[in-house]
Amino acid sequence: MRTLIFGCILLFTCACVRAQAVFSILLPESLADSALDGRLLLMLSTDDSAEPRFQISDGPETQLLFGRNVTKWKPGTRVMVDATTYGYPLESLAELPRGTYRAQVLLHKYETFHRGDGHTVQLPMDRGEGQQWNLAPGNLLSTPVEITVTADRSAPIELAFDDAIPPIAEPEDTEYVKHxxxxxxxxxxxxxxxxxxxxxxxxxxxxxxxxxxxxxxxxxxxxxxxxxxxxxxxxxxxxxxxxxxxxxxxxxxxxxxxxxxxxxxxxxxxxxxxxxxxxxxxxxxxxxxxxxxxxxxxxxxxxxxxxxxxxxxxxxxxxxxxxxxxxxxxxxxxxxxxxxxxxxxxxxxxxxxxxxxxxxxxFRDFTVVNLYEDANAYYLDSKYKRTERPGHRDSLGHLSSTLREMNQRELALGDNSRSGQQWDIWEAVYSPVGPDGYPRRIWDKRSGKINPEVAAYWREHYDxxxxxxxxxxxxxxxxxxxxxxxxxxxxxxxxxxxxxxxxxxxxxxxxxxxxxxxxxxxxxxxxxxxxxxxxxxxxxxxxxxxxxxxxxxxxxxxxxxxxxxxx
Structure with a gap:
């Protein structure tokens, strides 16, 4: 009976903490005259040296990111970001420690393309910024605000967009440089x-x-x-x-x-x-x-x-x-x-x-992965160990991120190879088109399991x-x-x-x-x-x-x- 009571208390406590890490995001009518599609990104930071949108990186200094898709988001309505939303480097808001954070939201807008191959896809068209989600003109964002995650908050934490990233001016010709x-x-x-x-x-x-x-x-x-x-x-x-x-x-x-x-x-x-x-x-x-x-x-x-x-x-x-x-x-x-x-x-x-x-x-050395022989991109093949493959090092061999972590960040930024980042573009360029119109995965983005059929296609066309x-x-x-x-x-x-x-x-x-x-x-x-x-x-x-x-x-x-x- 004592064990049952303790288990119920623990379950209630975990549920309570999870319930507090819920965010309600408003799309104001003043910033959109029609329904929007895109990737909604929530960023939380304990570092006030810069906006949270500029603090998401592969290195140990990174702050927190959580991302989910939105489809036909109507102006004047709210969308929830909760424990089901995928994150980096914490996979879920359920893991978020209690404390005070600077919170910011950004909507990376998608455009619908009706391609000549018969597929219809939604993707973020470059708008002169070089496919940088945190700089793309037209993307909506909010002014960073301080929020506190506690165990006794009963309502979602409310945030709202209040600005849009301005356009980028076209470069001007000079005597030597033309465009x-x-x-x-x-x-x-x-x-x-x-x-x-x-x-x-x-x-x-x-x-x-x-x-x-x-x-x-x-x-x-x-x-x-x-x-x-x-x-x-x-x-x-x-x-x-x-x-x-x-x-x-x-x-x-x-x-x-x-x-x-x-x-x-x-x-x-x-x-x-x-x-x-x-x-x-x-x-x-x-x-x-x-x-x-x-x-x-x-x-x-x-x-x-x-x-x-x-x-x-x-x-x-x-x-x-x-x-x-x-x-x-x-x-x-x-x-x-x-x-x-x-x-x-x-x-x-x-x-x-x-x-x-x-x-x-x-591609036998796709950085540190042999796409044709390895079973998993993230972990060394082993019966008993789970050793992660390295992703980034310095000149002395010191690691700052693993391959799994780098891909986790990309998945939080966008699914279907839509992060605009390095591993996703390799996949987008080299892979065959999948039945949904998006690139077929070379490996499962969460588990790292390699797809031999896709690897064989890569070999013949781009190795x-x-x-x-x-x-x-x-x-x-x-x-x-x-x-x-x-x-x-x-x-x-x-x-x-x-x-x-x-x-x-x-x-x-x-x-x-x-x-x-x-x-x-x-x-x-x-x-x-x-x-x-x-x-x-x-x-x-x-x-x-x-x-x-x-x-x-x-x-x-x-x-x-x-x-x-x-x-």
Whole structure:
């Protein structure tokens, strides 16, 4: 009887605590004139240094996030966030400790797409912010307020939206930097609405004074919130406060970044820098700020759209040579994978690639997971242990998150690969379309169990090492001397692991390119042995453009015009 009474008291206490961690969110009529779809995000923080929406991360400093879908949410009504809502790093509000928090809510809006493949899906269209849920214009949010979670509160905690994130201004053209945006016929047909591709375009010194000259095209892939690393025509402002970089352990790193941008401007306009047109591709989409520059069942034909629509238009407008040998690609991380991928998938359309710290290019080392042999992505295969696989490390091997934790955060931000984050975009690009119109999961987002059928599809379509091996008899003659890879041997995301696999194959076939590792270099080292990672990652243009110029004579077809643009 005593045990039964104690059990009832315990059950009542747990239910009471769970009942107090319930939030009621109001969608005011003043902020919406029709029903809304999207992901409702509740953030709780004990850190008052910034808004909670800017404190959700993969690292140990992260605050709390809980997310749920809303469909046709009518203005003037409320939605509940309770213990059934999925969270990170606590999976449920039932686990929330009593205490005082700063609370904030945000609605990441979804748009309905009636795609050309017959599927109807709801996704967050990029609105100029680069698929950042906490910065996307039009998203609703609330001013952070202090709330207290106690055991004796009988009513839900009420919150309400009171603002919307403002639009982002379009960038303006300058003497050297231009901006281009085109409507893509291929992508518009796929998505069932107008879709656009763009680029930042950096014109060479003397472009206007030499109207008869046609130029090579230097194509940088990756994530670009600004133009060419902030393209700075004036020296750094030393009156501005210094900002410390915890990642690199450097004081005044903000001034270092500004100085690098100014140095590049001086170099670009100086007498000895190669005269080429440099571009940074802009291809944000409903899944991510970057399409991975390949054709995909879920994202559409971005590879063809970039290669056959955007690049020819840039060459037409700005006097590019317009031939494959005169286009070279480079980039880091996502951009590194893209540089290698487009060179492999479009060997005649691009003349050389320089891939720094590329995303996994061999899925036997998909960071730390072998997609073809491992049963579970989150845990080491073991009969008795449950050891989590690492997700992020520093140059000394110290962990800040596990692979499971990184995926848990994404699932809280959005289901159906809609978080706009790294693991979800890999899934969106590489996976076949599922019966519901969303990407098929490579692994169960909660358990980590790998789907062998999806892994087999990934292998045949996007495992770059496998594709090189499978098709080398055809690709080899077209790619000799054109594949160059650079990575730190302590890459934060273990990206060097896949490069080792790729190198083993390429060395066996005399591929004629470079593969270089940076000792203790983290993400995203660019191959410069004279500079630490904090500096090398800022020097992609100045590193790879001269490297290509020095080598183009060996790779260009006989009779190619190599002199007029070298003034």
């Amino acid at each position: 281009i945006k085109i409507r893509s016929e291929r992508l518009s047909e796929f998505w069932g609405r107008d879709m656009y591709l763009g680029a930042h375009v950096l014109l060479p010194e003397g472009w206007a004074e030499h109207p008869e000259v046609e130029y090579p095209l230097a194509i940088m892939h990756g994530h670009f919130p600004d133009d060419f690393g902030g393209w700075r025509t004036t020296p750094p402002d030393t009156t501005q406060p210094c900002a410390y970089s915890a990642r690199f352990g450097l004081d005044c790193y903000n001034r270092t970044v500004e100085q690098e941008a100014y140095d590049f401007y001086q170099m670009w306009t100086g007498p000895d820098f190669p005269r080429v047109i440099a571009i940074e591709i802009q291809h944000a989409n409903p899944y991510y700020d970057d399409s991975y520059a390949v054709n995909s069942e879920n994202l559409g034909p971005y590879g063809d759209a970039i290669t056959y629509e955007l690049i020819p238009e840039i060459e037409r407008r700005f006097r590019g040579i317009g031939e494959g040998w005169a286009r070279f690609v480079y980039g880091g991380s996502t951009g590194g994978w893209e540089a290698l991928a487009v060179q492999v998938k479009y060997p005649d359309e691009y003349g050389t690639c320089y891939a720094a710290c590329p995303d996994p290019i061999d 770059l090492t496998h594709i090189l091996q499978r098709d080398w008899s055809e690709l080899g003659p077209k790619l000799k001397g054109k594949l160059n890879i650079y990575v730190g041997d302590m890459d934060n995301y273990y990206l060097n692991n896949a490069v080792y696999r790729t190198e083993k194959f390429l060395r066996s076939v005399d591929f004629g390119g470079e593969i270089t590792y940076g000792d203790r270099a983290e993400h995203c080292w660019n191959g410069d042995p004279t500079q630490p990672n904090a500096i090398s990652r800022l020097r992609y243009h100045r590193m790879f453009i001269p490297k290509w110029t020095d080598k183009v004579g060996e790779l260009a077809p006989q009779g190619a015009e190599l002199d007029s643009w070298r003034y």
